[in-house]
Amino acid sequence: MKCHKCGAAAVIQMRQHRLQLCAPHFIEWVATTTQRAIDAYQMFTPADRVLVAVSGGKDSLSLWDLLLNLGYQAAGLYISLGIDEGIDYSAKSLDMCHRFVLEHHPEARLHVVDVGAEYGQGIPVLARTRRRGQTKPCAVCGLVKRHIMNRVARDGGFAAIATGHNLDDEAAVLMQNTLHWQTGYLARQAPVLDERGGLARKVKPFVRLYEREAAAYALVRGLEYIYDECPFATGSTTNFYKELLNRLELTSPGAKQQFYLQFLRARDAGRVTFAEGGDLDLQPCARCGQPTTAGGICAFCRLWE
Amino acid sequence: MKCHKCGAAAVIQMRQHRLQLCAPHFIEWVATTTQRAIDAYQMFTPADRVLVAVSGGKDSLSLWDLLLNLGYQAAGLYISLGIDEGIDYSAKSLDMCHRFVLEHHPEARLHVVDVGAEYGQGIPVLARTRRRGQTKPCAVCGLVKRHIMNRVARDGGFAAIATGHNLDDEAAVLMQNTLHWQTGYLARQAPVLDERGGLARKVKPFVRLYEREAAAYALVRGLEYIYDECPFATGSTTNFYKELLNRLELTSPGAKQQFYLQFLRARDAGRVTFAEGGDLDLQPCARCGQPTTAGGICAFCRLWE
Numbered sequence: 001m002k003c004h005k006c007g008a009a010a011v012i013q014m015r016q017h018r019l020q021l022c023a024p025h026f027i028e029w030v031a032t033t034t035q036r037a038i039d040a041y042q043m044f045t046p047a048d049r050v051l052v053a054v055s056g057g058k059d060s061l062s063l064w065d066l067l068l069n070l071g072y073q074a075a076g077l078y079i080s081l082g083i084d085e086g087i088d089y090s091a092k093s094l095d096m097c098h099r100f101v102l103e104h105h106p107e108a109r110l111h112v113v114d115v116g117a118e119y120g121q122g123i124p125v126l127a128r129t130r131r132r133g134q135t136k137p138c139a140v141c142g143l144v145k146r147h148i149m150n151r152v153a154r155d156g157g158f159a160a161i162a163t164g165h166n167l168d169d170e171a172a173v174l175m176q177n178t179l180h181w182q183t184g185y186l187a188r189q190a191p192v193l194d195e196r197g198g199l200a201r202k203v204k205p206f207v208r209l210y211e212r213e214a215a216a217y218a219l220v221r222g223l224e225y226i227y228d229e230c231p232f233a234t235g236s237t238t239n240f241y242k243e244l245l246n247r248l249e250l251t252s253p254g255a256k257q258q259f260y261l262q263f264l265r266a267r268d269a270g271r272v273t274f275a276e277g278g279d280l281d282l283q284p285c286a287r288c289g290q291p292t293t294a295g296g297i298c299a300f301c302r303l304w305e
Numbered sequence: 306m307k308c309h310k311c312g313a314a315a316v317i318q319m320r321q322h323r324l325q326l327c328a329p330h331f332i333e334w335v336a337t338t339t340q341r342a343i344d345a346y347q348m349f350t351p352a353d354r355v356l357v358a359v360s361g362g363k364d365s366l367s368l369w370d371l372l373l374n375l376g377y378q379a380a381g382l383y384i385s386l387g388i389d390e391g392i393d394y395s396a397k398s399l400d401m402c403h404r405f406v407l408e409h410h411p412e413a414r415l416h417v418v419d420v421g422a423e424y425g426q427g428i429p430v431l432a433r434t435r436r437r438g439q440t441k442p443c444a445v446c447g448l449v450k451r452h453i454m455n456r457v458a459r460d461g462g463f464a465a466i467a468t469g470h471n472l473d474d475e476a477a478v479l480m481q482n483t484l485h486w487q488t489g490y491l492a493r494q495a496p497v498l499d500e501r502g503g504l505a506r507k508v509k510p511f512v513r514l515y516e517r518e519a520a521a522y523a524l525v526r527g528l529e530y531i532y533d534e535c536p537f538a539t540g541s542t543t544n545f546y547k548e549l550l551n552r553l554e555l556t557s558p559g560a561k562q563q564f565y566l567q568f569l570r571a572r573d574a575g576r577v578t579f580a581e582g583g584d585l586d587l588q589p590c591a592r593c594g595q596p597t598t599a600g601g602i603c604a605f606c607r608l609w610e
Binding site for chain 1: 560
C-alpha cells in the first residue's frame with residue numbers, strides 16, 4: 001500500500017476519500033482538513049484564545065496538539081470527575097494530559113478543575129445521591145462539565161471552547177435526533193454554537209474527521225492517550241448509533257460523512273427547515289451568575305443543595 | 306403466551322405495541338389498524354372503487370383480502386412481468402392471485418396485464434436490451450408498472466390505486482432519503498399521493514402495519530402467497546435499510562414505527578419543512594397520453610422504440 005502523494009509506504013487507507021497516505025502526508029492532510037473546517041465554519045482565528053476541553057482521550061489530545069501546531073493560542077481544560085470504578089479512570093486520564101504537555105508542548109497551559117476537591121463530591125457519589133443521576137451518571141456529568149467549561153471560558157476570557165467531537169460523534173447524534181425527529185435539536189446541532197446569553201461559544205474543529213482518523217493521528221504523532229472509555233459510557237445509545245453507522249459505512253464508504261455533511265448543506269441552503277421550538281429565555285442564576293432557563297437557581301447549583 | 310383480550314392462546318406478540326393476541330383478535334386488530342389509517346389519511350370511502358396492485362406476495366394479497374372484508378369495492382391488478390429466472394417467478398405469482406380469488410373471494414375482479422403479450426417483451430429482455438436497465442432491471446420494471454397501473458386506473462375509472470407498502474417499506478425508503486437528505490423526496494413521501502396532472506391517486510393502507518404483521522395476517526387468514534422475493538430484488542438497497550432498521554427495532558421495539566410516524570407528524574405540524582425542488586410540469590405524452598415531465602414522448606413509450 002503506497003502513499004498517493006509520494007509513493008512511500010502508506011500508514012492509512014481512507015476508503016471514503018479513496019486516499020491512502022504515508023505518515024507525514026497523513027498529518028498534513030489532517031491539518032489541512034481541520035484548518036478548512038475552522039475556516040469554513042468561521043470557528044476562530046489565530047488572534048483568538050481558545051480553550052480546548054481535554055479528557056485524556058485520542059480526540060481531544062489530537063485536537064489540542066494540532067491546534068498548537070497550527071499556531072493557535074490553545075489552552076487545555078481538564079475536568080477531574082473523580083471516576084475510579086476499579087480502573088483509576090480519572091487519575092489516569094489526567095496523567096495523560098500532563099504527559100502530553102510535558103512531552104509535546106511544554107509551553108502549553110493546562111487548567112485543571114477537580115470537581116471533588118472544589119465542590120465536595122465527585123461524579124459517582126453525586127450521581128448516586130441525586131435523583132437526576134439515578135439511572136446513569138451521564139446526565140449529571142454533562143451538566144457539571146458544561147457548567148465548569150463555561151465558567152473557565154468566561155473567567156479566562158476565552159473566545160471559544162473547542163471540543164474533540166468528530167464526525168462519528170456528530171453523525172451518531174444526528175442519527176439519534178433524526179430517528180426521533182427531534183426538530184428542536186435538529187435546528188441547533190452544528191459545528192459552531194454561537195455565544196448567547198452568557199453561554200460561551202462552542203466549536204468542533206474535528207467535525208469533518210472520522211473517529212478512526214483522529215485515532216490514527218494520535219498514533220502517528222506518538223501521542224499517548226487513555227484507551228479506556230469512561231466506564232459509565234459503555235452501552236450508551238450514542239455507541240449504538242455509531243455501530244449502526246459503521247455497518248452502513250462498511251457497505252458504502254462515505255455514507256456517514258455524507259449523512260452529516262449533506263444535513264448541514266441542506267439546512268444551510270434552506271432545503272430543510274426545523275422549527276426551533278421557541279427561543280430559550282436565558283437568565284443569570286441567582287447564585288453563580290451563569291445563564292439558566294429555569295429562573296432563580298440553575299440546575300448546577302441545585303445539584304449541591 | 307395468552308391473548309391480552311380474551312386469554313386464549315396468542316398467535317403473535319407485538320413488542321412495539323406491548324400486545325399479544327389470539328388469531329381472531331389479531332385479525333380484528335389488523336382490520337382496525339388499517340381502517341384507522343384509511344380514515345386518518347382520508348384514503349378512500351366505501352363509495353370509491355379501488356384498484357389494488359397485487360403481486361402474489363403477502364402484503365398485497367393481505368391488503369386485498371382485508372379491503373374486501375371491510376366492504377370496500379376493491380378490484381385487483383396483476384401485472385405479469387415475464388420473470389422466470391429459473392424459479393418460474395411470474396407464473397407462480399399470477400397463480401397465487403388466481404387461487405386467492407378462487408378460494409377466498411370468488412366475486413372479486415382480477416385485471417391481468419401481461420407485459421410480454423401486450424408490448425412484445427417481458428422485463429428481463431427489455432432490461433437487458435435497454436440502457437436504462439443495464440445494471441438492474443428494477444428501474445425499467447418500476448417504470449413499466451407505474452405506467453400500466455396508471456393506465457388501468459384511468460381507463461377503469463378507479464378512484465385510487467392501493468399498494469401493499471407496509472411500515473417496513475416506508476421506513477426503509479425514509480431512511481434512504483434521510484441518509485442522503487434527499488429533500489425533494491422527503492417532501493413528497495406520504496401514505497397518500499394525490500391525483501395530479503393525470504397521475505392517478507395512490508394510497509398505502511398498510512402504512513402503519515409492520516411487515517411481520519402483514520405476513521402473520523396472511524398466515525392466520527390462510528392466504529397462500531409467493532414466498533420468493535423477485536429474483537432481481539436480492540441485495541437491493543431497500544433490503545439493506547430494512548435490515549438496519551430491524552437491528553434498531555431489536556434493541557428498541559417501536560423505533561421503526563416511531564421513525565416513520567414521527568416524521569409524518571413533524572412534517573404535518575410544520576416542525577420540519579422540506580423544499581420540493583420545483584413543481585413537476587406534467588404534459589400528456591404525444592403517443593400514449595399519460596403524463597410525462599419529459600415533454601413529447603414519455604419514458605415508457607421511448608422504451609419500446
